[in-house]
Structures are given as structure tokens and as C-alpha cells.
Amino acid sequence: MSHDESVSSNSRRIALSIKQPWATLVVFGIKSIEIRKWGTTRRGLIYIHTGRDPDPRDEGWSLVPDHLREFTEYRRGIIGRAHLVECQCYDTQEKFALDQEHHRNRPEWFQPPKMHGLVLSGGEPVPFESCAGNLRFFSIPVQVME
DSSP, rough: OOGGGSSSSTTEEEEEEEOOOHHHHHHHTTTOEEEEEEEEOOOOEEEEOOOOOOOOOOHHTOOOOOGTTTGGOOEEEEEEEEEEEEEEOOOOOHHHHHHHHHHHOGGGOOSSSSSSEEEEEEEEEEEEEOOOOSSOEEOHHHHOOO
């Protein structure tokens, strides 16, 4: 069992840090697959955290509608939640490209030997709460979610 699987989602609230603008795109359902180099068996409700540094790539920023621009300014905190429903494995650039409309990355962004797509649904914003993040799944401090 990997470290990110060892915390029961029933006893703690779990979050995943995603760079802006991708975090906003997930929360508002514009992006439904988050790409990672690692897979997971975790399923269920997760909170969406945004990190300190935004992703400078234009392909993300070009997808943000004007009415969500202000939302992308949130950094280092919880901004929403979504349901993690599946984890897909991409072992070729061709397979990765087939889901481009869901993960929103260019096909050449694929990195062998494989990448994983965390399939998310039902994204929704929550009131912003500042907290530090982590590179994998992490527990949200109780005081943040109260």
C-alpha cells in the first residue's frame, strides 16, 4: 500500500494539490482528468488545493473563462472538492492524446514510461481556506475545514 493510500478517507478529509489554473478548471468541471506520474486506488471525495506557484503554460490559462479569472488568483489553500472516480493509465502518447479534451494537456506533454489520469467528477467550489499542500494526497488539518 502506498503512502497516499494509508490514510482512511472515512476518518480524515483528503486533499490533492493542483497548480492554478488547472485547479480552477477542475473545480468548475472544465478539466475532468488530472495527470500524475503515479496512480492510485483511492476513490471518493477529495478536496482541491492550489499550490503556491501557478503553471505558466498557455494551454491552461487559455481555457479560463473571464468570469473565473479572479478565482485563479487563489494560492496555497483549499478552493473546492470533487469525486475521484477512476484512475486511468496511459502507457503511450497515443492513448494520452485520446483523452486530451478531458485532461487538457498537449500530447507531447506525455512522459514515458507511463502517466496516470485521476478522473474527477462533480467539482464544486468551497470557501477558500489557507493551508500548506503536498505533492501527493494529504490530510487537511481539522481547523481548516471547520
